[in-house]
Amino acid sequence: MSGLLTLSAVSVAYGERAALDAVDLAVAEHETVCVLGPSGSGKSTLLRAVAGLTPVDAGTVLLDGRDQAGVPTHRRGVGLMFQDHQLFPQRDVGGNIAFGLRVRGVARAEARRRVAELLDLVGLPGAERRAVSALSGGEQQRVALARALAPRPRLLMLDEPLGQLDRDLRERLVVELRQLFRALGTTVLAVTHDQGEAFALADRVVVMREGRVAQSGTPVEVWRRPADAFVARFLGFRNVAEATVRAAEPVADTPWGPVPVAPGTPRGRRRLLIRPSGVRLAAEGAARAVVRGRTFRGDHVLLLLEPERGPALEAACALVDAPAEGAKVGLAFDAADVVTLPGD
Numbered sequence: 001m002s003g004l005l006t007l008s009a010v011s012v013a014y015g016e017r018a019a020l021d022a023v024d025l026a027v028a029e030h031e032t033v034c035v036l037g038p039s040g041s042g043k044s045t046l047l048r049a050v051a052g053l054t055p056v057d058a059g060t061v062l063l064d065g066r067d068q069a070g071v072p073t074h075r076r077g078v079g080l081m082f083q084d085h086q087l088f089p090q091r092d093v094g095g096n097i098a099f100g101l102r103v104r105g106v107a108r109a110e111a112r113r114r115v116a117e118l119l120d121l122v123g124l125p126g127a128e129r130r131a132v133s134a135l136s137g138g139e140q141q142r143v144a145l146a147r148a149l150a151p152r153p154r155l156l157m158l159d160e161p162l163g164q165l166d167r168d169l170r171e172r173l174v175v176e177l178r179q180l181f182r183a184l185g186t187t188v189l190a191v192t193h194d195q196g197e198a199f200a201l202a203d204r205v206v207v208m209r210e211g212r213v214a215q216s217g218t219p220v221e222v223w224r225r226p227a228d229a230f231v232a233r234f235l236g237f238r239n240v241a242e243a244t245v246r247a248a249e250p251v252a253d254t255p256w257g258p259v260p261v262a263p264g265t266p267r268g269r270r271r272l273l274i275r276p277s278g279v280r281l282a283a284e285g286a287a288r289a290v291v292r293g294r295t296f297r298g299d300h301v302l303l304l305l306e307p308e309r310g311p312a313l314e315a316a317c318a319l320v321d322a323p324a325e326g327a328k329v330g331l332a333f334d335a336a337d338v339v340t341l342p343g344d
């Protein structure tokens with residue numbers, strides 16, 4: 001795979017405020033990269049900088065090895081599907097998809113053929129003459145996607161592509177999108193604040209924090225080994241606390257009491273993430289807690305526990321074993337589900 005997009009030390013500031021702060025990022029050809037992060041972390045600014053919609057204050061954006069400084073958006077060969085990119089209400093579906101083709105001087109017959117092909121691809125065969133006002137939210141999203149794909153962009157950029165849709169539809173579309181991008185070999189840079197969407201869509205995820213890249217890796221890598229407490233909390237893990245790893249044995253002292261860690265973990269001040277699956281209910285546990293809440297998650301229950309000492313803990317528990325709210329339980333921790341994170 002060769003690098004299609006390379007950002008080196010890209011910075012963008014709005015007044016005093018850095019929206020992007022020396023960001024390095026590479027996207028290989030045929031790769032789908034999802035940028036994740038809380039609101040205001042710079043995700044949209046990143047896309048806009050790549051598209052040439054926002055000027056870059058420092059650093060370089062290379063597409064196919066060529067510096068894009070001074071290259072206008074319409075000459076960058078990128079396709080955009082933004083949250084606020086509405087379809088043209090006065091044009092029908094075919095007219096919307098053909099728009100970019102006509103602007104580029106593609107002949108009418110060729111454009112018609114291409115529109116039909118794209119409608120097949122996005123699962124709306126024969127919808128050319130339908131009015132966009134008569135489409136559901138999901139159908140509109142598919143048309144917007146077909147419109148972005150029509151000029152065969154070398155890089156497709158999506159900003160919260162499924163943001164407006166309800167959860168069921170999003171989950172379905174995300175699977176379809178992934179299959180579609182695979183089949184077409186499209187290179188994709190997408191932005192979302194929804195981690196489920198990012199993890200389902202991406203070959204690689206990039207987590208942003210305050211204009212910087214906090215972590216980049218495959219979904220599995222990031223999920224298994226969050227780089228720090230910020231990423232862990234952003235992924236929804238609650239069981240994160242200060243800890244001191246002992247010198248003589250693989251144990252960390254935490255607000256919840258001693259917790260086993262992997263042998264060889266360097267001693268000293270750290271933070272610890274205990275996955276919910278690493279908090280076990282045990283009759284004889286050293287720590288004790290009261291069950292304060294239960295959330296059903298399909299094949300297991302997520303328990304919210306109030307320990308005798310330390311902050312609230314989440315524990316994953318098999319459906320049949322789930323204790324009732326108010327029950328008193330003993331706790332034990334599994335080193336295999338404990339991740340040591342850098343201290344402050």
Ligand SMILES: Nc1ncnc2c1ncn2[C@@H]1O[C@H](COP(=O)(O)OP(=O)(O)OP(=O)(O)O)[C@@H](O)[C@H]1O
Nearest residue numbers: 014018019037038039040041042043044045046193
């Ligand atoms: N046109 C602008 N003028 C001034 N400040 C801006 C402008 N656009 C963005 N910002 C600021 O830059 C920072 C990054 O914004 P950006 O929109 O890139 O974040 P984001 O991660 O995409 O957020 P969201 O998930 O809410 O869309 C924020 O602090 C934002 O307030």
